[in-house]
Amino acid sequence: MRFKVILIDDEPAALEGMQLWIDWEKLGFEICGTCSNGAEGLRSIEELKPDLVVTDVNMPLMDGLEMIGAWQKNGDRKVNFVIVSGYSEFDYARRAMSFGILHYLLKPIDQDEAEKELQTVYQEILHEYERQQISQVASYEETVGLLKKLVTKEPPTQSELTVLERLSGIRETWNLCLVKCDPPVYSQLRETAASLLSDREGIYLIDLEMHCFGIVFGYDPARGQRDESWEILRELSQIYSSYHVFMSVGAGESSLFHLENCYRTAREAIVHNFYDPAYAAIKEYEAVRSCRFQYDYDQIRLIDGIAGAMNLLDVSGFEEAVESAARSFREMEIVPEIVKKIVIHLMYKIMEYLRESDGEQVESLLAKYNLLLSGLSDAVLLLDDLMGHLLNCGRDTIQMMHREQSLKSQGIIQEINEYIRGHYREALTIKRLSEVFYLHPVYLGQLLQRKNGISFNEFVHNLRIEEAVTHLKQNRQKNSEIAEKVGYANYGQFLKQFEKRMGMSPNEFKNRN
Incomplete structure (x- = not known):
């Protein structure tokens, strides 16, 4: 763990010496700024937010102790201080103790002594950081548990009501973003959201139904979509865009005690993601509240x-x-x-x-x-x-x-053709043929066309007319008898097919032969 440090001294040589003689990186610190007086130091503390400030006490404009006092009175966060003073400046050291400053470095700075003192300071800052983290985690988990009670309509205790009232007051409006993930990626995407929301104020992740989690967030309606919470949700939407994820936001409420309504309306809205062109677009309840699905379909x-x-x-x-x-x-x-x-x-x-x-x-x-x-x-x-x-x-x-x-047809086509040659005189149809060979009639017709080069009907007519020609050459039967013998129940159909293939009528054919 590395902590940020600001060095403050009005003597450039002393400032440079502190940077060069002390191995700050080895000690776990990172120098984020340097200043030459207390007034400049105050501004840098507010801007750079260091964990530690090492400051000389005897400086112009504002000395180190005045700066420390001003920050402890008006500053918005805890900062650790180490003062630098000489043997002749004992009064400064005594005054520093009244500010709660327990660590100091003597001028001229001895590298070994300074590093030993700073190691102690590092451990104190680390322990305080870990204590705060544990406290924050415990507080966060407690808050998440209370929010889940509100969503599931489980009545909170009196002490929990007090906590919820205090929490509700930190934001003007509250809402819930519902996130539904494809089961295989749920754990991964939940962890992504948890990391993004970490250390954010007024925004909490709660586990809900199967493969769904909610993000309870407070925001300022005057800022609208420019509010930080909305920006976080949009960032999450972009991260999720390549995954199968639905997202929706319910109706905003002025109090956390109406959170169940936010959840209910978010559930109504999320169903509409189904017809979206892409995943992870945030569906707002206000945009779909008047839409109605239909249940009847033919x-x-x-x-x-x-x-x-x-x-x-x-x-x-x-x-x-x-x-x-x-x-x-x-x-x-x-x-x-x-x-x-x-x-x-x-x-x-x-x-x-x-x-x-x-x-x-x-x-x-x-x-x-x-x-x-x-x-x-x-x-x-x-x-x-x-x-x-x-x-x-x-x-x-x-x-x-x-x-x-x-594959089946390759070995069966010859068998099918032989069957046709043996039964073309009958009322043979493609449907009848398909039943014999257990093939779909359309597929069978396509198969015969592909293998024979002509359709099933043309193949049958060719066989019938071919036999009719033989009978006509013998000239022993009437044309109508020949037509019936080769398979035509209707003489007109026989005449049509004969003329189509031979280019003449059966009588003309007889006369020529």
């Missing part, structure tokens, strides 16, 4: 839209459904807890698609989102980040299902 439409996109393995459709939902949540100002429950429900529904698959990658993905969902209820999240988790969950699941079905 979940069915959202669920149907997302389920439809998942069934079709349609990433863009899924993204559009999620983005549309985010817009409607924001525009309607749906209660954040309802939004969170809807999103968690949707993520569990999406993961059901994964559970129908298999493989190491599927297990890894399930583990990832199970871990995320286990902490999502308590997580501090903006709407955009919450919807981001939903988007990622859907994208990852669709991509995984695409890969899975792609």
Whole structure:
């Protein structure tokens, strides 16, 4: 621990000697200023706030003892003094004792004797500092306990009421800033706040509900946002901006005895952080007191839209459904807890698609989102980040299902084509084919298009017309019989498909062959 010291002497050589001959740093002191008389010393003591002043007693304008007396009478803090005097100045030393000054250095200063005396002074200052710290900590903890009683409506004792009345009077207005942190960083961010508020007057940190703490602060409403307490809160907001943190301030009260109302209104305000564009912005109750959340939301439409996109393995459709939902949540100002429950429900529904698959990658993905969902209820999240988790969950699941079905399709496409060749004369549809091979009809249609170069319907029509051509060349059956034989229940459809592929009617084809 290092303490600040001011040296005062009207003789430049003596002043320089004290600086050079004594190892102040080794003794635990840091010279913060030097002066040449008592009047100048008074000004420096007020400005530099030293822990120790070493002063000559016999100086012009104002001697050392006059300076000490003036400070002890009008000064705003305790300062330790050591006087410097000669053997012939015993009267000065005797007068110094009347001021409570117990330490002095004799001129000419002996280095060893001076350092021994200053070591004693250092220990006295250190003990006094530690005693004050213990007293301050005890007082601070007592105050925090009383403030928490006010917040939780626990009735204080008569003696506690007296303390609270005295405390309430040191500031014109009181309020509470509520800070809600993401559970993994709560301890770290609470400690950051505690360090920032340390040794500040009229501002206190109290622990509240799970992963929340409050900052009770007094301020001068005439200064408004320029008040020191507000500046501290803004500084904390900037420090927290890169973390998942919500902050809010309740309605100001003229007395600490209404602190519970500050807390209640801060809780009302903090919920509105959910729709903010960034974390740690301080939400003031006065700015949102007239805002009302809505509780009703058409979940069915959202669920149907997302389920439809998942069934079709349609990433863009899924993204559009999620983005549309985010817009409607924001525009309607749906209660954040309802939004969170809807999103968690949707993520569990999406993961059901994964559970129908298999493989190491599927297990890894399930583990990832199970871990995320286990902490999502308590997580501090903006709407955009919450919807981001939903988007990622859907994208990852669709991509995984695409890969899975792609692997399956590589070995099955030949089998599917063989099945079509064996059943094209029947009323074969893509839906029927999907049921046989346990593939989604849209995915199956895309797969056949990619592998065969033509659509499922075109492939079936080609096979039917190809067989029809063989029958027409033999010229043993009527055109309508051939149409029915190759799979057409409607002759008009057969005629249309034949002309499309052969460039002529079935009769023209017969005549030419």
